[in-house]
Amino acid sequence: MIKLDPTRKFFISEDLIGYADKLIEEGTFRRRVDLLLVGFSYAVKNQIQPADEYQRHELIYVNNLKDALLPIEATANWYARKLGYQLENDSQLLEFICEVGIAGTRSLQDLWRERRKSQIQWDVLQFVTESDNLK
């Protein structure tokens, strides 16, 4: 399993920065990377292809993810295989995670266009509950 280089940084697309900041300001998420990761998980759940067009905007260092890092790495390796991607090294893995995250976040932005904090949090909790019930 390819692992991420902890000294590299996650990134999001420039077009999502404003939206991420709005959600942080409303208190929906604590960090921009949390939105990116929800986007990643949403994309994996809904089998969304990684984004291919974006302007990169760097976020926090990989090692800041702590406990969430390993599950994300493992899922990303698995999902890449599932989609037929041959990942060769850690930079490709990082790009894959972020691109999937961007694609998922863009879908969520469409879904949450008119929604406010409580409605979005409610949606996220519903995603979680659905995942729990799938077991």
Place this chain on the structure above:
Amino acid sequence: MTFQFRKLTLKNWLVYGDRETVIDFTQFNSGRNLVVFHGQNGFGKTSLLRALWFLFSDDYKDDALVEMWNEKERASGEGELEVALEFLYRDKVWVLSKGAYFELRGSRIAVNPFTKLWIDGCEIRDQIDDQISRVIPKECLQFVFFDGAEITRYAQTQYEDGVKEAIELMLGIPAVRNLRHDLGRIISELQEEQQEILLAEQQNNELAAEVERLEEMKVSYEERLKDLTKKQDSIQAAQEKLEKEAAQLEAIQAEQEALREKQSRRANLEERRDELDAQIDDLIQSAPVRMLMRPLEHVIEEAIAQQEASSRLEKYRLRKKLIEELLEEADCICGRPIDEHIDTHFGNEIKRLDSIIDSQNANPNSINQRDLISLQSIVDQLANNPVDGKELYDRRALYIQQIEEIDTDIERLRDRLGDNESIQVQELLEQQRVTAEQLQNVKHEIGVVEKNLEETQKKLKEKRREVDQTTGTTDRGKGIARTLEVTRGLLAASEQFVERLVDRKRRAIEDITSNIFKKITNKPQEYAGVRVRDDYTLEVYRHDSSTVDNSQLSAGEREVLAYSFITALNLSSPTPAPFVMDTPFGHLDSVHRDRLLKSLPMLKVQVLLLATDRDLPPAERGMIIPYIADEFEIKRDQFNKVSYIKEAE
């Protein structure tokens, strides 16, 4: 009836157009005193009321006159407007005509107002405004021609500036007060003349100076007394307020306790809501991993499968090694020689094993044991702590709802407590003690000033007598002394008279207001009557003598109270004027409305009711038919945008 309307004429007045609108009132007949105008909203009832205001008021300037001019006529820029009233007043026929001529000068309209008055056919040319003002002073118009929508302002605990004066004017009190003032002025003038006579003789200078000093002292004591009385009134008012507060303190304390309990419960709920918020925020942060439960389970399954595969690989390696070692030997372990056939078989087996080993080694996706354990542990932990987002949200929504409910309760309690929220018993008792002390001090001071004033007045009286004697040696002096004696007597009498008159009038109004109110109110078992205070504000009291706070009266009750008072006021005036009531029953329920309607025929004055169909439905109209002298309908020609009045069919 010494005051009644006979004919009202309107020309180009507001909604009434150039066709002259003439209303002929039937001669007042005892028992039939009601004149009803039926009209829908916007048809011209209030225009009629304003026409009467206009006749008795001098407040209408040029701009206002242009505004009163019928809109359609105004568009032409030239013409006239006129309102004329023929009425019987103190057995004389008055014809009052007011209006204006309009002329277009350039882009503006020039206004030429006119007022004409005839009494018993003779045109009055001088002081017309004074004459009109004697009939209904403009300050009193508010009690005679009134708008039902505004009537409740007379049921307030405090009047706007000028209302008290208007009430006294209506009762004829200022005329008597003026007499007292005039007498005082005559006395001063005569005393000044005496001083002149006194000062002419040098030996009397000392007496003159003494009189002047005593006069100054008297004025100073009077002013001081006035100030102290005011102060006493305000302290007494504060004391009354405190007494009321003390009486309410128990209730306030209970409410304060309830408020504290609600506030503490709110804080507790808020804390629990905040905890839930934090819990939800944590969950949101852990959501990405929780959302990956299913894929992670796949990952783990695959990793376990791979581990099993690698243990098989080891076996293959061992087997291959064993075969390779055997090939180096001459005999097999079973003792048979390794011939060509066996050699080929072993060679093929080694190739097969190599292929399996190569394919297993090429898998770069294998997860190491440590990561697999970690992943397994994460998934187990999440699986053992499932999240019910709905339950969390429902719980938070419940807390939020409970907080909102408590907020409403707190708001209500705070409104009820008002400024009393922070009042403590000790604080209130201290305030009462301080006020009582202040009152005692002021009373003592008033006593001292009164005594001083009395002594000064006594001394002054003696000195005045001395002055009368000293100056009475001449004919002029004798004359002044005699006039002074008579005038002083008159002044004392008029002072007594004013006090008695004010008191008598107030009591009369109180009696009439109470009688009318009791007849109309729908709580006759609860309300015993109405008290009219010195400043003419009103207070309803119950049979147990307790008073009702005016703010506790409903809008309808306030209207009934105000109507009772205004009626009493008019009936107490020397010449009661006809009543004009525009949409009078706006706030009233049917019981109040019916009772008020029944009370109207009892008033011994003409009553003009400007009513909508809601004010006077057929059943109610039926009730007052025997008392209706005239009945008109206000019609609207919507095509020509003018209103007109015709006798009801």
